[in-house]
Amino acid sequence: xxxxxxxxxxxxVAAHAAAAGRRAAVADxxxxxxxxxxxxxxWVAAASGxxxxxxxxxxxxxxxxxxxxxLMLGEGPCxxxxxxxxxxxxxxxxxxxxxxxxxxxxxxxxxxxxxAVYAFPLVIGAIRAGVMGLYRxxxxxxxxxxxxxxxxxxxxxxxxxxDGLGDRAGPAAGGDGRRARPAGQPPxxxxxxxxxxxxxxxxxxxxxxxxTEAFARLRAYAYTHDRRLADVAADIVARRLHLxxxxxxxxxx
Amino acid sequence: MDPELLSDTFVGLADTMVxxxxxxxxxxxxxxxxxxxxxxSAAGVVLADPRGELRVxxxxxxxxxxxxxxxxxxxxxxxxxxxxxxxxxxxxxLTSADQRWPRFAAATVQAGFRTVEALPMRLxxxxxxxxxxxxxxxxxxxxxxxxxxxxxxxxxxxxLLQERNLRRSEILAEQLQGALNSRVVIEQAKGKLxxxxxxxxEDAFRMLREYARNSNQHLTDVARNFVDSATADFPPPPRR
Numbered sequence: 132x133x134x135x136x137x138x139x140x141x142x143x144v145a146a147h148a149a150a151a152g153r154r155a156a157v158a159d160x161x162x163x164x165x166x167x168x169x170x171x172x173x174w175v176a177a178a179s180g181x182x183x184x185x186x187x188x189x190x191x192x193x194x195x196x197x198x199x200x201x202l203m204l205g206e207g208p209c210x211x212x213x214x215x216x217x218x219x220x221x222x223x224x225x226x227x228x229x230x231x232x233x234x235x236x237x238x239x240x241x242x243x244x245x246x247a248v249y250a251f252p253l254v255i256g257a258i259r260a261g262v263m264g265l266y267r268x269x270x271x272x273x274x275x276x277x278x279x280x281x282x283x284x285x286x287x288x289x290x291x292x293x294d295g296l297g298d299r300a301g302p303a304a305g306g307d308g309r310r311a312r313p314a315g316q317p318p319x320x321x322x323x324x325x326x327x328x329x330x331x332x333x334x335x336x337x338x339x340x341x342x343t344e345a346f347a348r349l350r351a352y353a354y355t356h357d358r359r360l361a362d363v364a365a366d367i368v369a370r371r372l373h374l375x376x377x378x379x380x381x382x383x384x
Numbered sequence: 385m386d387p388e389l390l391s392d393t394f395v396g397l398a399d400t401m402v403x404x405x406x407x408x409x410x411x412x413x414x415x416x417x418x419x420x421x422x423x424x425s426a427a428g429v430v431l432a433d434p435r436g437e438l439r440v441x442x443x444x445x446x447x448x449x450x451x452x453x454x455x456x457x458x459x460x461x462x463x464x465x466x467x468x469x470x471x472x473x474x475x476x477x478l479t480s481a482d483q484r485w486p487r488f489a490a491a492t493v494q495a496g497f498r499t500v501e502a503l504p505m506r507l508x509x510x511x512x513x514x515x516x517x518x519x520x521x522x523x524x525x526x527x528x529x530x531x532x533x534x535x536x537x538x539x540x541x542x543x544l545l546q547e548r549n550l551r552r553s554e555i556l557a558e559q560l561q562g563a564l565n566s567r568v569v570i571e572q573a574k575g576k577l578x579x580x581x582x583x584x585x586e587d588a589f590r591m592l593r594e595y596a597r598n599s600n601q602h603l604t605d606v607a608r609n610f611v612d613s614a615t616a617d618f619p620p621p622p623r624r
Contacts, residue, residue, distance in 0.1 A: 215562055217559065217565065220557065282433075282561070328568050328571030332573060332576035332611060335616070336579040336580050368585070
């Protein structure tokens with residue numbers, strides 16, 4: 132089933148970033164997903180725990196209001212996707228299930244001009260980075276290929292968001308300058324490997340850190356040693372490689 | 385086939401499905417039962433991620449060799465063919481020199497299997513995945529067994545649809561992604577527990593599953609609470 136779609140989508144994100152004269156960021160993913168899904172607009176919000184917390188980027192005024200109104204009401208598709216770690220595809224906000232599910236959000240959203248809302252969790256297992264939302268001004272489902280693109284771009288947004296959170300956290304959060312990170316590379320999540328998740332779990336114990344930080348350290352190690360993430364993960368799972376809280380001591384055990 | 389085991393299986397599956405249940409745990413039960421009922425050595429449920437990948441949701445053994453067989457099938461193998469055609473695909477006697485799927489055949493023989501059967505998981509006209517049966521000895525599965533196998537594959541498909549509201553065609557896509565993420569949470573928890581207790585992934589999985597069962601919690605919730613927990617103690621302290 133392998134295909135070149137993840138790379139093609141990453142190309143679009145990178146081109147959008149280059150046109151804006153910057154390194155690829157969540158805002159570039161947002162712009163690409165809106166175009167790919169033929170949406171009216173989109174937004175990305177970062178998560179704090181199990182709820183969306185603050186808006187990272189929006190593509191238009193309606194998106195901004197849709198994102199903000201959910202934070203204000205504490206209700207809506209973006210809350211649901213973080214609770215269940217599954218997408219919510221509300222193809223028609225005028226239907227009964229939508230009204231019953233979000234009694235406060237639905238009328239507000241329709242008043243803002245949204246007829247359909249699609250929300251995607253930016254998660255990797257227990258890692259919750261945030262949520263990506265899209266709206267359309269007329270009802271209707273996403274097509275199969277559009278849905279697939281949304282999932283792939285949500286993966287990309289997840290990685291960029293996690294990297295961005297690391298940047299903002301600064302030295303206090305362990306960003307000591309040696310923690311170089313991949314830049315300008317497509318995320319490697321398209322080819323899923325159980326070892327990456329298992330290694331992430333193992334590193335929470337080896338390093339005494341949370342799962343988000345453990346995943347960051349795994350990626351940083353792969354990047355600084357110029358190795359594939361899946362290969363590093365396989366070495367950790369096979370206990371051929373052991374990481375230490377102090378990165379200078381990383382290596383075999 | 386043992387008729388009592390057969391009726392036990394379907395009664396057990398039906399019992400699970402009338403209540404709130406954990407999809408991944410349910411699919412694991414299904415693969416365990418497939419092995420017991422169908423003269424199989426191993427079984428696995430593979431789901432088609434719309435991202436363009438076949439992903440393992442459950443396997444009767446967490447052995448690395450078996451999981452690897454599913455991963456190879458993103459390039460070639462009966463499971464991929466089954467997913468593409470929506471039809472059962474049989475490999476009744478694989479040898480490492482098999483020309484249809486050379487990489488898959490070599491890895492299968494290496495892992496100790498000779499016969500592979502892939503049964504489609506379909507909902508209406510959509511193929512959402514496949515139930516894979518592996519056997520150590522050559523020769524096809526009995527026709528009667530394959531009919532039971534297909535029934536189990538159909539039950540697996542229905543199990544994915546945890547919400548009863550089938551009017552919305554989006555439900556399946558939503559539930560499928562939720563199940564795939566649950567699997568990731570469980571892998572993260574296996575890793576944390578395996579490291580904490582210096583045990584292998586298979587034992588870690590067994591402990592997580594037994595604890596979930598004995599404490600009457602969803603496997604995914606147990607896994608998530610453990611990964612989220614600030615300590616590596618298992619079982620994790622109750623969430624505040």
